[in-house]
Amino acid sequence: MSTLGDAVHAECAKKGLKVEPEKIEQILTDAGVATSATTGVPVRLRVRRILAAGTKVLSASGENAESEESGPVAEASAHGANTSVPFNLDWSPADGINGVGSERNLRGKSSVLHFMAWALTGRCPLQTDVLSWVEHVEVEFSIDDVPVVVTFDVDSGVPVGAAVQEMTTGGTTRQTNLGSFSSDAEFESLMGALMLERLRLEPIAMWTIDKETSHAWPAYASALAVHADRLDPVVGNEGVLGTRMLQMFVGTSWAPTRAQAATALNAVKFARARASAKAKAAAEMTSTSIAVAEDRVTNAQELVDSFDAAEPDIDAMFSLAAAATDRARAAQELSLRLLTARSVATQVHDQLRAEQLRRNATIEDALARRFFNAMTPTVCPRCSAAVTSKRRDAEGHDHECSLCSSHLDLDAFAANVVVASEVPGDTRGEMVAATADAEAERAEFAADAPEDEDIDHEDDEHVVDALDALQQAASDADAAVAKLETDLAAAEQNRLDAEAAVQVSREGIERARARLRAEFELARAQGALESLQQTGVPVAPSPVDEVQVKVLEAADRLTGAWLKNDQDPLLVEVSKEITELARSFGADNITSVSLKGNANMDVYKGGAKSGYGSLTDGEKLRIKLATAIALIAHGHKAGVGRHPGLLFIDSPAAEEIPANDLEIMLSAMKAAAEETSMQIVVATTHGPMLASLLPPDNVLVATGRNFVW
């Protein structure tokens, strides 16, 4: 069992969580959390030699044209022609403080630092034009006194080369190729792996927002430089890494584990949060779907329930339809018969009317004739001759017309009808009959109240036959029509009833169809609901084991506490050192500083406390340099820490540092470097100062308008 594993086990047990120790180990291992402390032992990294060769092109408008004063190069530039100048930088910095200087800017002093950084990290910090001049670079490092040479040619900006370890035993130098590269990526990869391994550094695990990021060698390497124009944070050059950098450089035992545990915990928490959000969304979606599906089932069920269960009788429907057809046919037949009967009745009535008219005319005629005949003709209407009594008598005796002497029908005369015998017999007969009828009517008229007589019923026996027969026929026809009308009405009603029955029956079938559709819909709705219910609410298939979280939380807590316990005393020591150094650098108004575990710093000056961030740039530079040097010195003295003891300082005097202050700083740094094993390379325009302060081997200075290389 590991230290951390045991502690986590105990911590979990204390919290009532029973976890097998093996399981804890497994969780920690899987999460990439080292289970034992790794105490940082400083490894010394030094730059021994730097070679850079190539051809620089100086143009009238280039950065190098800044020099408008006399000089071969400047003169060439002034004429506007590009001048190719081969260069060959070869400098071997010594331990302690080294200075790269020129009297002017843009004379290549920063580039010297850049060549070293390039070789150190595999990442090229050179400006494009400078890069295009470089043909070959060779930098020899010493890592705990083991020489490692990084050599590469540059073709069109692409580095091709190798890292070689040189071992000299018994006067023989043996070279071991540590790796080759032929591109920027390969170069960086090689140097990252090589340096982390050799410097015994570990990648810094960080959790940013939603992913784990591993900061490796370039991050450390950048922390080896102090730029006058990049003074935040106090440790390193990247804000988010300040804390971790500090922890690593201070050399706290649990620093890597602490970082790993925190990162692993963040990762699982993030995974858990994301899984829970997903599960929640899924659950919401599912529950909404289920609600919709349930509604659908309810609605479908209601629809199904709204139908009665009666099955439609198709046979009944067909027989009803047949009956309806029969009844319709019957009604149609009756209707036709009625039409015929009406036509017959009309005809009979017409005939009856005609007979009545005829009889009226006949009888009226007879009555009129009788009326006139009862009178005595007096004069011939034709010739106005008087009708003599002789002629009148002749009617009785000789049966001659008193007017025209025509022979009269004797029989008719006996029946009171005056008609010439030459008149056709039929006519005479009709006249006699009509007269008889008229006589009868007169007799009846005289007997009864005449005003109530109805002409249709006052007929004589003689004529009753035809008229009565017609009247009978008419009333029969009317009765037939009436009966047929009644029958037809009944038949129509029957037909309507039958059709209504068919309609009802048909509606029953329609309802059955609709019910079937509703049942289908219900079945579908139920199916949909069931499948949703079976799928169920996805019970957050949490990829995050709560035990894992608990274990990592415990690990995070424990390592945090341990780290703090371990680190706090160290920070007190370092803070003391920083204060001294900062004061020696000229910031004598600062009474004390307190470096925090989170890489923040309280600064006390003139009795007041302020943060690092609120200091002036000059103060910041002094404190930042003091901190870097203090971390190196502390590691060296205590034998605990991970700072490789190499420091690049670029243009410190640019930031409100007066020349004499710089001198004080350099002197102080020199003193510190003599006490402690470290290598510092300072690039500054105060070349002469470097030359005066530092031993010649430690100085690479261009004087006047000259270039460093």
Next chain:
Amino acid sequence: MTADSTTTHGGARPQATRMQHAIRVLVILDACGEVVKAGDPADAVKVIRSELRLQALDFWLRNPDYLADELVTKVEAGEFSESYLDTANHLLDDPEPDLRWYPMPRWHYGAYEAVDDAFSILDAYGLALLRRKGGVVKAARSQFFLTTKGKAAVADLAEEPRLSWYTEQVKLVALVAGTDLGSALKKRQYKQAEYAKTELGVNIAPIASGVRERLEKLRAANDHYSKDQGAPDAANHTDGSES
């Protein structure tokens, strides 16, 4: 025998006889004739001084629908009381007038049917006299006189079954005609659209349905305004259907 009687609705309609024509002329002379004046024949009591008037009166007596139409017109004009609408209704709907409906053809002077045969009967029995005024060249004007004997015959006729209908019906004709001259009557009859539209020599068509419509309208209007125009003195008025 009467001229061109013809078939109309409801099948064969028998021709009116000379005797019926004579009866009609007799009652028309009695009911519609004016009292004779000095210079008229000694035995005459009533006279119709134009054949046009006689023909026009006969037309109304034979065509109950036109007579009903005249009654409606008179009620409409406020000359007759509203009760005559009932009378008109009877004329249109009862079987009695229809039995005596004998359409007349139209000639230049309006409805016309030769009256000679019928009048000769009246003449032979001394019931009526025909006198013609004017010469041979200029169209003569006939005057139709009713004799005392004729007047007595009409009284007898009123006691006869069936024939007494004419003595009643002619009272309505007299009422409608008033004292208008023949030409005035003809004009009135021309106003009755159907009459005017009839071609010469063709029986004048019945207008019963149109009259019925007018009558209903008038009745509805009168019911609405409830106005009683007051009837003219019509002591002899009876419903056409009763006799």
